[in-house]
Amino acid sequence: MDRHNWKLYKKNNIEQLWKVNNIQWINELFNFKSVKILSKFKFGHIICNKYIESRFLLKHKPILPYFAFFITTKCTLNCKNCNSMMPKYTEKTHSKPIKFEVFKKDLDTLLQAVDYINVFVLVGGEPMLAHDLPQIIKYAISKKQIKHILLATNCTILPSEKLLKAMKNPKFSVQISDYSHVKNIKNDVQVKYDEFKKLLQENGIKFNNYQEKRNANTWFSMPEIYKDRRAPELLTKQFDKCFANYCPTICDGIISQDFITVYIQRNLDSTTELQKELINIRELKSSKELAEEIINFYSKPYSKFCNYCHFENIKYGLPCGEQVE
Numbered sequence: 001m002d003r004h005n006w007k008l009y010k011k012n013n014i015e016q017l018w019k020v021n022n023i024q025w026i027n028e029l030f031n032f033k034s035v036k037i038l039s040k041f042k043f044g045h046i047i048c049n050k051y052i053e054s055r056f057l058l059k060h061k062p063i064l065p066y067f068a069f070f071i072t073t074k075c076t077l078n079c080k081n082c083n084s085m086m087p088k089y090t091e092k093t094h095s096k097p098i099k100f101e102v103f104k105k106d107l108d109t110l111l112q113a114v115d116y117i118n119v120f121v122l123v124g125g126e127p128m129l130a131h132d133l134p135q136i137i138k139y140a141i142s143k144k145q146i147k148h149i150l151l152a153t154n155c156t157i158l159p160s161e162k163l164l165k166a167m168k169n170p171k172f173s174v175q176i177s178d179y180s181h182v183k184n185i186k187n188d189v190q191v192k193y194d195e196f197k198k199l200l201q202e203n204g205i206k207f208n209n210y211q212e213k214r215n216a217n218t219w220f221s222m223p224e225i226y227k228d229r230r231a232p233e234l235l236t237k238q239f240d241k242c243f244a245n246y247c248p249t250i251c252d253g254i255i256s257q258d259f260i261t262v263y264i265q266r267n268l269d270s271t272t273e274l275q276k277e278l279i280n281i282r283e284l285k286s287s288k289e290l291a292e293e294i295i296n297f298y299s300k301p302y303s304k305f306c307n308y309c310h311f312e313n314i315k316y317g318l319p320c321g322e323q324v325e
């Protein structure tokens with residue numbers, strides 16, 4: 001890796017660990033003991049970065065500060081401003097709820113190529129749609145290389161006894177969204193937010209609700225997505241401000257930058273240029289080769305996908321969970 005790429009790798013990967021662990025809603029969910037201790041020192045973040053840097057130089061395997069795993073892109077709701085762009089998927093482009101054996105194989109492949117995963121996020125769509133979720137959670141928890149696990153749910157499907165049992169672990173946490181006020185929900189789907197929350201409380205399972213805690217029951221719109229070409233300096237600036245720079249996401253074995261890039265490659269475009277931005281972990285390759293691809297993934301100033309996202313007309317303060325008519 002040359003000096004330029006090393007600088008980018010440090011910014012996009014090594015230094016992200018401290019940043020991710022200090023994002024308030026993530027910090028509230030997990031007891032990051034090292035962050036607590038290091039925060040007492042003026043140069044705590046530097047000690048953290050140096051430690052991760054040394055691990056990397058020793059092992060030549062990347063850590064994943066934050067990594068999202070699409071359990072399915074399907075959802076029980078159909079939110080107009082969904083940050084995963086779910087209403088824009090079709091039956092053909094959707095990823096169906098993952099089966100345990102496939103999940104296990106993907107996770108094993110990934111873990112062989114990385115040092116560890118700091119925050120592993122099971123996301124959707126609605127992850128509660130997956131029949132194999134108890135096994136999936138149990139397996140993820142059993143992996144020493146996974147430090148913290150988070151599941152985001154819309155509380156329309158209540159967890160079974162088996163699922164609650166699997167969730168009950170200090171490594172595991174649930175982010176519950178409150179869509180109780182939402183009107184025009186179709187297909188007889190019901191939001192069971194209070195019941196879901198009660199079950200978590202009764203079973204001693206950690207959870208968080210971003211909206212409730214911050215009285216921030218509003219959403220923002222998503223960027224307009226269309227093919228474009230912009231100057232590299234502009235793309236770099238956009239990338240650095242976007243959550244895409246810390247939220248790599250895997251869907252059906254393909255790692256891309258975030259939820260929106262998953263949407264683009266599954267629904268809009270998959271040109272050779274964009275293909276080069278993706279990592280297919282189901283292709284035959286050694287764990288060393290996969291590690292190298294992940295390292296290169298983090299060593300970019302921006303992603304070519306950034307050409308598609310246009311943030312000029314973002315609206316804030318939108319009703320949370322408003323359904324598509």
Ligand SMILES: C[S@@+](CC[C@H](N)C(=O)[O-])C[C@H]1O[C@@H](n2cnc3c(N)ncnc32)[C@H](O)[C@@H]1O
Nearest residue numbers: 081082083084124125126152153154177219220
């Ligand atoms: C896309 S959802 C997927 C998980 C699950 N179906 C749910 O609704 O919680 C993940 C998280 O993103 C939040 N979210 C989705 N769209 C958003 C938007 N436009 N603005 C702000 N937050 C959004 C949801 O409230 C939820 O906490």
